[in-house]
Amino acid sequence: MAKRIASIAHAEEPMRTGPGTIAGRYLRRFWQPVYHAADLPSGRALPLRVMGQDFALYRGASGRVALFDPRCPHRGTQLASGRVEGDDLRCFYHGWKFDAAGHCIEQPAEDSRFCHKVAIRSYPVREHLGLIFAYLGDGEPPAFPHHPEFEAFDGLVEIDSYVRNCNYFQNLENALDMSHVAFVHADNRASFSDIGRGEQLSAEESSWGVAYCFTRPDGKRRVQQFGMPNVFYMNALPNDAEIGWQESLFWWVPIDDERHMQFSLHRIPATGATARRIRERRQKRRSEIDLAHQTLADDVLAGRIALASIDKSRVDLVRLQDDIAQVGQGIFADRGNERLGRADVGVIAIRKLWSRELAALRVGRGLKAWLRDASIRTEAWGIAGSLPHADADGKAASAPEIVDVRPFIEIEIQLRALNGAARG
Amino acid sequence: MAKRIASIAHAEEPMRTGPGTIAGRYLRRFWQPVYHAADLPSGRALPLRVMGQDFALYRGASGRVALFDPRCPHRGTQLASGRVEGDDLRCFYHGWKFDAAGHCIEQPAEDSRFCHKVAIRSYPVREHLGLIFAYLGDGEPPAFPHHPEFEAFDGLVEIDSYVRNCNYFQNLENALDMSHVAFVHADNRASFSDIGRGEQLSAEESSWGVAYCFTRPDGKRRVQQFGMPNVFYMNALPNDAEIGWQESLFWWVPIDDERHMQFSLHRIPATGATARRIRERRQKRRSEIDLAHQTLADDVLAGRIALASIDKSRVDLVRLQDDIAQVGQGIFADRGNERLGRADVGVIAIRKLWSRELAALRVGRGLKAWLRDASIRTEAWGIAGSLPHADADGKAASAPEIVDVRPFIEIEIQLRALNGAARG
């Protein structure tokens, strides 16, 4: 039965995340991944855009990463074109120099040296599992969120990401939408064969966000976990014959309201020679793609290429398919005329939590303290905990090996989007 | 003597044709050509933009064409990326399926099957003389407009079109403007040598629109017919030595307010071996052009290329020249400072009819029922009815052969404009 959610009037609110917006304020209360650590060498400064806000990101000689407001407080020149000196950053225009905490420590042309009165805002950052996380909100940052299964186990952690040219919330909603898989990904060799029918789906509020469950007629279940405000944790289908099973973590982070990054981590319990073979195959695949899925998606959506004519063996077929489903809703989807059904329980659940929290934030009511505790477990067809987890203290024999699996063309595309918007 | 039309304040009104505009409502009361039948193969769905409005256009297995609103009523994904199944269209995202009338007939993930409550708006369409016509207005469509001379006679009907990157009304006004020919098309080998001077021109309201007449000093006349709201009927100069004379029909249809399509039909009384030779020459010419006239026009208008330096033997020289005259008025011309003269009687006549009809539509007064009846005849230098017309019942020995004469590069350009705008 068709059902329209009550909060349709507020449907756009979670989609607008620029500085000062209510959803932007909410998202900024959480640590967010903003960049790949590997894309920032020592001594390099770069412009960066996150949630419609510009920053200067750099890594000092010691390896320390810092994140600043984008412009020099003197005359407003872009700091990312400055020079990294040690762990400090010197402005290109008149040489004002800032330490990693943002204090001005040199003004070469000023004898009076009023630099102790000058500072630039510096944001807390942390490198973790190959990603640079930042806290972009006001006040003290919350505790850094941990995912012990990914932090300490014997195996590989694949690190991946892509840019999608639509609002991040469209991708986030797509996570708790099991029934799209049978259609959007129908062509995939390794796709799920069952349609997630409405009666088989449930979405319950959890300590962390939403527990999303699909129960088959034989009683076997698939349980996935959505973590507020924009994280997803699931057992994923492996796409390499030597990988038996894997777990994945996803974040959807706006670049601005018209495009976003998906960052993901995939933990794989392979070691030794197996891990080496997997790594080699991954490395080889990175150069296999010569045409970005974003470009292909534009061509399909503009009628220039028929989806049916696209090579089904493309490494990034799933992304292309999701591009079409999500960007095809419009770059910034209009939710005013939807007809949601029973199969949309996941989408409805996410919207309800967001709506409730944004309403609370607006009037200053207490917000729920989301917690990824022991109750947050994933499951797939009855098999839970299939991977060697860390022990109760989060300690294991070794840290995983981090493997970057991004196609090279994807890196090109995403750096243009992440770095390139900051000039205007 | 210079004359400013009274309705100058309303000059922009006929130019704005998006949904809800007064001119948009008026244009939508008439069947309009929107696409070439040949550009829509069976089993293909495409996004389409007409008058600033987006649609999903597809052709089913049986050959039937359907035209829908652009987005799935479920979650808003672009329907043109869906799959054609028989004569139905299935959404790419969750598989909701619609028949050609727009009724939802399947919702695979919904057990409750509320699809009988769901429908998408489907617009009446009709294939005719190689074009797909649509009725985009409210209520029942009017009778389909016939042009019996083109529908039944022994000969060829050439079908052609192009996109021009300016408001459609600028092109429409250009039709009843005989005096531009001697200047804009001065370089053409086959151009009219006489300037249409103001005293020799008349424009009278007809049953269909405007009868536009140019009388030479020797008494010979050229009579052309403008049909409300955006049709033109004339004897055209042939551009092939084996064609003695031809008649043409034109439509100017907005893609949006900043670009439009000209669709045209040209009937040519050639049969047998002559027709075959003409067809072959036409086919050969389609690949002759490697640079679109729209691109050249941009270069000329931006001062990068002097018009005088362009090859006068270009197949599309007339279009390039008209591009410069019309796009050169601005993409959306400002009519606030014009100084119209006696030679602008055609332009003035069109504006008066449009102004009167839009005023009537605005207040709900009766609109004139334009009719292409027997009084609507064209003439050229005293020769009328030179082509074998159909008999009084619109029946002739045979249907004409339809020949697509569009340059291939023009098709590329126009499909980008017609299909490509629908994503946003």
Next chain:
Amino acid sequence: MAKRIASIAHAEEPMRTGPGTIAGRYLRRFWQPVYHAADLPSGRALPLRVMGQDFALYRGASGRVALFDPRCPHRGTQLASGRVEGDDLRCFYHGWKFDAAGHCIEQPAEDSRFCHKVAIRSYPVREHLGLIFAYLGDGEPPAFPHHPEFEAFDGLVEIDSYVRNCNYFQNLENALDMSHVAFVHADNRASFSDIGRGEQLSAEESSWGVAYCFTRPDGKRRVQQFGMPNVFYMNALPNDAEIGWQESLFWWVPIDDERHMQFSLHRIPATGATARRIRERRQKRRSEIDLAHQTLADDVLAGRIALASIDKSRVDLVRLQDDIAQVGQGIFADRGNERLGRADVGVIAIRKLWSRELAALRVGRGLKAWLRDASIRTEAWGIAGSLPHADADGKAASAPEIVDVRPFIEIEIQLRALNGAARG
């Protein structure tokens, strides 16, 4: 000590120069260079944009230059696509013809000939030292401004220009900012080694604008002259081993509020064989650059190229560096959060004069009559008047030879910006 200028609220005013703006009205009260004479051959008409306003520029058969409003008063077609006939311009659409003063002198399709009632606005223009100057303001133009040292002396005048993709005022402020040189141009082989420290800098109002002075510890001075509203006069560092010393004049002229032209003249006291060798080296250098500095600057500002990786021997390195410092402030800089220091006296002085004059213009108070009189002298490290000046009457033995030194790719870029914007 940091100091915020009082007029911060009006910081944007001098930056907006479109028709009707207060700064646009002020700038239009002065003759402005708008084009290179060499870029306008006889018989050519071109669209031109200056200060966000469109024009038609052409040169008649006699060599006379004329500048018109952009559109034909008849039907609004762009006049720059018309045909130059003698010293007149004929519209492409219906052949209306205008003489260089803007009077309509032919209307071929109009027997009544109301052309004596029709005129197009024609702006005063003057060719001078290789540039076309125009007066775009109301009423009679002021006396044409002379720079006798450049007009009559034995030597070369190099003429140069470039387009920069940011507001013109950012470049203008950069002129009176000695302390940026040690940082922005630190890599240059011939750069000044001294930092202009705040205590060593002064900026005093002069009869012409601002006298800007840098005094070294050894008492030697560098004096540069800013001329209201947008001119700069200085001794420049030569970039050719055979040039001992040179003087330069600069103008910054908006194309629109997001990009501008810098026009410059450089007088060099070389004659005979020396002049010939310099000329030959200049000519050779014009084709040395295959990548525009504007494109490189975009790449640097978007993080795609590190400035440190760019070839320091580039002919246009100084321009690239200034692109980064100035465009890096944003295309239209936000001055709301600046922390100006003692070293910014030049910037503060320019803003004060502009603020005062715009305030006077707004309320109709008298404006200062800026005058480049004998008090306006430049100096460099104690050497003034090093070049052979003209005598008191502005007469010298000979007129200088004009040498165009623009890189060819720069001409491509700038003509696209100057001519290409006029269509819309």
